[in-house]
Amino acid sequence: MRAIISTLARIAGGLGHRFIDIVRYAGGVSILMVQTLFWIPIPPLRTRQTIEQMSKIGVDSFPIVSMISMFTGMVLALQSAYQLQRFAAEMYIASLVAFSMTRELAPVLTALIVAGRVGASITAELGTMKVTEQIDALETLATNPVKYLVVPRFLALVIMVPILTLYADLIGIMGGYLIGVYKLGISHAMYMKNTWDPLKYKDIWTGLIKSVVFAVIVCIVACYEGMTTEGGAEGVGRSTTASVVTSFILIIASDCFLTALFYFIGR
Numbered sequence: 001m002r003a004i005i006s007t008l009a010r011i012a013g014g015l016g017h018r019f020i021d022i023v024r025y026a027g028g029v030s031i032l033m034v035q036t037l038f039w040i041p042i043p044p045l046r047t048r049q050t051i052e053q054m055s056k057i058g059v060d061s062f063p064i065v066s067m068i069s070m071f072t073g074m075v076l077a078l079q080s081a082y083q084l085q086r087f088a089a090e091m092y093i094a095s096l097v098a099f100s101m102t103r104e105l106a107p108v109l110t111a112l113i114v115a116g117r118v119g120a121s122i123t124a125e126l127g128t129m130k131v132t133e134q135i136d137a138l139e140t141l142a143t144n145p146v147k148y149l150v151v152p153r154f155l156a157l158v159i160m161v162p163i164l165t166l167y168a169d170l171i172g173i174m175g176g177y178l179i180g181v182y183k184l185g186i187s188h189a190m191y192m193k194n195t196w197d198p199l200k201y202k203d204i205w206t207g208l209i210k211s212v213v214f215a216v217i218v219c220i221v222a223c224y225e226g227m228t229t230e231g232g233a234e235g236v237g238r239s240t241t242a243s244v245v246t247s248f249i250l251i252i253a254s255d256c257f258l259t260a261l262f263y264f265i266g267r
Contacts, residue, residue: 032146032224033216036154039147049152057118057153058160062167064117068109069168073097073175076105081184090184094194097176099203106168107207108255111214114161115247119222122153123243126226127236135227150223154216161215162208169207206262210255217250 080096126149129135135145173195180186225243229235 029220029224033220035146036150039151046152050155053152053156054160057156058164061114061117061164064113065110065164065168066171068113069106069171070175072105072109073101073172074179076100077176077179090186091190091194093180094191095198098173098195098199101172102169102203102207106172107165107210107214110161110165110168110211111251112248115218115251116244119218119247120240120244122222123226123240124236126223127229127239130227130229131232131235154219157215157219158212162211165207165211210258213254214251217254218247221247
């Protein structure tokens with residue numbers, strides 16, 4: 001009996017410590033978010049650094065977003081055709097691809113790509129600066145690290161991720177078009193009509209709102225992990241891994257919440 005009580009006490013203690021860590025993490029991320037929003041309108045605006053980050057985050061991500069979106073649209077068309085051909089309903093493939101890409105797949109896949117490619121890079125960069133005391137040096141020089149390091153990356157992500165999402169929408173629909181027209185024999189006019197006619201502005205702007213939320217998640221999590229790194233090179237590796245994993249979890253969780261909010265709550 002005493003052994004059982006001791007085991008339960010250890011489990012409860014572990015859960016308590018984990019809960020405290022989660023609350024501390026959420027508090028630190030929230031504080032960084034508030035500080036970032038506070039420093040955005042305060043000059044200097046650091047336009048050059050923001051444009052450089054936009055190039056790194058957005059322009060350099062176009063090739064991988066293109067490949068992922070194209071193949072996703074093609075696979076989606078092939079898989080849907082496999083089922084819809086049983087009911088002679090191939091004409092609905094275009095609508096299915098368009099709705100899936102604009103509402104869900106383009107925003108989520110783009111955010112996951114950015115989190116894995118850009119979020120990890122941001123965390124590694126800021127983590128290296130932290131363990132080599134460069135961030136402390138900025139504070140010594142009366143330069144706010146959030147204004148100097150976080151704000152340009154925040155603005156670049158919030159601007160470029162929606163643009164990448166729109167681009168992924170088009171490329172994914174193009175992938176479905178290639179399969180539908182050249183593999184399944186659907187006419188060009190029929191495919192384009194069934195793609196654009198059912199789409200509504202809501203389908204597009206809900207995806208863009210999701211992309212903005214995902215961009216904020218990637219930036220704040222990556223910057224927080226980087227700026228709280230400890231333990232030298234090994235600590236940088238841990239922070240980078242934690243940044244990517246946490247971003248992935250929050251992106252999927254927030255996507256579930258936003259989908260329910262846009263399409264099921266208050267209809």
